Amino acid sequence: MMTMLKNDVTAALFLMIALAGIASAESGAAGKDIFTAKCAVCHGADGSGQTSIGKNLKVRDLHSPDVQKQSDADLKAVISKGKGRMPAFRGKLKEEQIEQLVSFIRELGSQK
Ligand code: HEC
Numbered sequence: 832m833m834t835m836l837k838n839d840v841t842a843a844l845f846l847m848i849a850l851a852g853i854a855s856a857e858s859g860a861a862g863k864d865i866f867t868a869k870c871a872v873c874h875g876a877d878g879s880g881q882t883s884i885g886k887n888l889k890v891r892d893l894h895s896p897d898v899q900k901q902s903d904a905d906l907k908a909v910i911s912k913g914k915g916r917m918p919a920f921r922g923k924l925k926e927e928q929i930e931q932l933v934s935f936i937r938e939l940g941s942q943k
Pocket residue numbers: 866869870871872873874888889890891897898906909910914915916917918920932936
């Protein structure tokens with residue numbers, strides 16, 4: 832009886848670890864999906880801003896040091912409050928989604 836219980840607990844632990852792994856892989860991908868849906872029109876699918884709207888609005892390449900040197904808090908503030916012709920996304924995106932976008936922008940920075 833005790834061994835049965837121990838096996839169940841072990842199985843439950845393995846399941847939790849497996850699910851946690853899936854969840855974290857999804858949150859990296861989630862930022863990219865949101866970016867493609869909401870941001871790519873202006874910033875380009877790859878964040879380089881090479882779209883006709885992006886060139887018009889003179890968006891900076893999100894890979895660039897000028898963008899990457901800003902803190903996560905700075906980037907979150909631009910996304911939620913907007914800046915110049917960059918629209919505010921507060922209320923349109925959840926806090927968690929804005930954080931996923933910041934992680935995605937950091938991924939761009941590490942690609943170069
Ligand atoms: C309507 C076009 C447009 C859309 C849509 C848009 N942006 Fe922007 N974004 C801009 C412009 C223009 C700027 C430059 C603002 C400035 O510096 O005056 C900018 C700036 C930024 C910056 C600051 C980079 C810098 O130049 O320092 C970040 C980060 C950013 N956008 C992220 C996003 C994210 C994430 C989304 C999607 C949720 C998004 N943007 C959607 C136009 C857009």
